[in-house]
Amino acid sequence: MNLNQIHNVYFVGIGGIGMSALARYFKAIGKQVSGYDKTPSILTSELIESGISIHFEDCVALIPKEYQPDNTLVIITPAVPKSHAEWNYFLDQKYEVKKRAEVLGIITKDTFCFAVAGTHGKTTTSSILGHILYESGADVTAFIGGIVENYNSNLIGTGKTITVVEADEFDRSFLHLHPNIACITSMDADHLDIYGTSEAIEASFVEFADKITDKTKLFITKELPIEGVTCSVNEDAVFKAFNVRIDNASYVFDVQTPTEILKDLRFGLPGRHNLMNALMAIAMAKTYGTPTEAIAKAIASFKGIRRRFSYQIKTENLVYIDDYAHHPTEINAVHQAVRELYPNQKVLAIFQPHLFSRTKDFADDFAKSLSAFDEVLLLEIYPARELPMEGVTSQWLMDKMTNNDKKLVTKEDLIPSILASDATIIVTIGAGDLGELVPSIKKALNETV
Template identity: 85%
Template sequence: MNLNQIHNVYFIGIGGIGMSNLARYFRNLGKQVSGYDKTPSILTTELIESGISIHFEDSIDLIPKDFYLDNTLVIITPAVPKTHSEWNFFVERNYQIKKRAEVLGLITKDTFCFAVAGTHGKTTTSGILGHLLYESGADVTAFIGGIVENYNSNLIGSGSTVTVVEADEFDRSFLHLHPNIACITSMDADHLDIYGTSEAIEASFIEFASKIEDKNNLFITKELPLEGITCAVNEAAVYKAFNVRVGNGSYVFDVQTPTEIIRDLHFGLPGRHNLMNALMAIAMANLFGTPTDAIAKGIASFKGIKRRFSYQIKTDRKVYIDDYAHHPTEINAVHQAVSELYPNQKVLAVFQPHLFSRTRDFVDDFAKSLSAFDEVVLLDIYPARELPMEGVNAQWLMSKMTNNHKKIVSKEDLIPTILASGATVIVTIGAGDIGELVPIIKKAIHESI
């Protein structure tokens, strides 16, 4: 398929974080873009305001007639059921229908592609890298799996020769990509509903790594069983962050590269995991030839990703942080960052588990991670694409936790529970619709201070 010959792009599931940045991309290219989604959201509102036609009812009659032409590409999300009438309309008429991952594969084939892989850290690392390249003047488009605070968007730039993409292991999507430079931040077990075993997911990452023929273009953490250029914080590695200290609420650190030491980099994102994300982005930008002063300036000015340790309230009396963490390792990272920043303060964690299968597969690890917090409030499991599983619920998870202060609440009772807690630091955690509650929680806490 030649994307240059495509005039119309129709999205089924246009409001997803990954689908919406593709919609923005094709709109920037001058294509006619339209689509369907199940429910309105902040993202769909922004797309509509940019001139994209979107409807929220599965109806063939609502597909714009302009999109009945041969030069229409249809892009679908894996979450759409096979019974979807609009999807079947296009299938029956032999339209060109692609998954999002396949379209990213087509885009990256014709550009110089940076691919960021790993069970954790993809969004922050790709956001930092996209920002560094864009700020240095590179002709880049970066597709980010979250809203980058600097741009209030999940798309950075509108370049045509360089791309930054998240190499998503879900559904083996990253095997469609054509990376020139890549990194792998982690290979923890996840998505076992797709892979079945941790060995299978590791094999998939190894297959992704094989796409980089020159291993000098593949950046890895030291513990991964792969050949590549090592990155580490306070340990010997080809790229090493060291002399880490905290000043004025930011990390300050030095980076050893193969040819120089970059001193006194300032970076505002909390948590040791974010230092590694920054180092991976710095290493890739450095290899690409980004000037050292541009790297230093870009790292200092990066504001972070919404829902990634995102401060909602930050006062002497109360702190409210929101984070997308939905895997035990990510919850551990949130706890590490909160503990480092707010030692000896009472922390309340509000967690919404994401997927029945993930809760089942990692229930003991979730229980251990959550038990580290002083107080935990659980919401019911967010099902996303799944049907309920017998015996897999929030009550089961809570029974395995060792905290003295833990409870399950409904969304209706959540705010009164938070306000009654007395915690000085509140963290909302999860990848489901808990993110939609954040503005309401923020308002209630703010009014109570």
């Protein structure tokens, strides 16, 4: 498929974080862009403000008339049901219909592609890498699965020759990519609704790793059963972060590379997992040839990602952090970071489980992760693309928790319940629509500070 012959790009599910990055990209390179989504959100509002036409009703009549099969690319998200009227119309009328991952494959095929894979850490690692390359003057476009605070966007740059992409294992999407340099941050079991077993996920990652024939261009954590260049914090590895200390709420550390030691790098994102993400990005940029000074400067100026340990309130008496964590490993990382930064303070976690299948598959691990917090408020499960599963409820999950201070709350009761707590550290956790509630939680808490 030749993107140069495409005048119009239509998105079915334009409000998704990965889809909206592509929408911004096609708008930036001069294509006519519009689309459908099920519900309005902060992201769809931002896209509309940028001049992209979006509607929220599954209605074929709302598709622009000038969008014809010979001049239009249709991009769909896996979250859209097979019964979707617009999607079926595009198929019946023989439009070019592609998944988001296939389109990323087409875009990256003719570029020098950095691909960031892993069940956790993709978004942070790829945004740090995109920021390093962009700040160093590289001709880069980075497609990010989150809103990067430095750019207030999930697209960094609009370069033509270098791309940075998240290599998403969901639906085996990452097998469409053409990476030149890649990393794998983790291979925990996830998406068992797609894969069935953790062995199947591992096999898929091995297949992805095989796309990099030169293993000096594939970066891995030490425990992964894959051949590549090792990266580690405080352990022997080819790229090693060490001498780690906290100074003024930032990490300061040194990095041993195969050829030199980078001294006193400063990095503002909390949590050892983020230190590992930064190290992966540094290793890839260094191997590509980015100058040390540019790397150091970019690492220090990186502000983080919306909904990734994102400070909403930070005062002497109250801290409110919002995080997208939706897997037990990610919740553990949030807990570790909070305890490291705020020892001996009471922590309230508000969690909205994401997907019935994920809640069912990891119920015991979720219960253990959440029980580590001092107090927990639990919302109902956010279904996303799924129908309810019998017996899989937030009450069922809460009954597994060993924490005594726990409560199931509705969205309506959430803010009064938060205000009733005496916790000085508050974290909202989850990948559903909890993020839409953050502004009103912040407003209510600010009125009490």
